[in-house]
Amino acid sequence: xLSAHNVLRTYIxxxxxxxxxANLFSQNDFTLEDINPNSDTFGELIGPSYFTDNVLVLGFxxxx
Numbered sequence: 014x015l016s017a018h019n020v021l022r023t024y025i026x027x028x029x030x031x032x033x034x035a036n037l038f039s040q041n042d043f044t045l046e047d048i049n050p051n052s053d054t055f056g057e058l059i060g061p062s063y064f065t066d067n068v069l070v071l072g073f074x075x076x077x
Contacts, residue, residue, distance in 0.1 A: 044060040054063075061071065 042060055042062045044058040044063075047054045047057055047059050049055060
């Protein structure tokens, strides 16, 4: 039988592994085609690295 200390240690290690892996894989650069016809970069492949020296907030939203 696992002691409470071992269970807690397992949860803490699992938590840190999940947080570390999420940060490790979420920082990738990517490019997508700009499909906004009113944009200055319409038709170009752009991504986070395109906007250097700017604050960048990425969001994936769904409009109902």
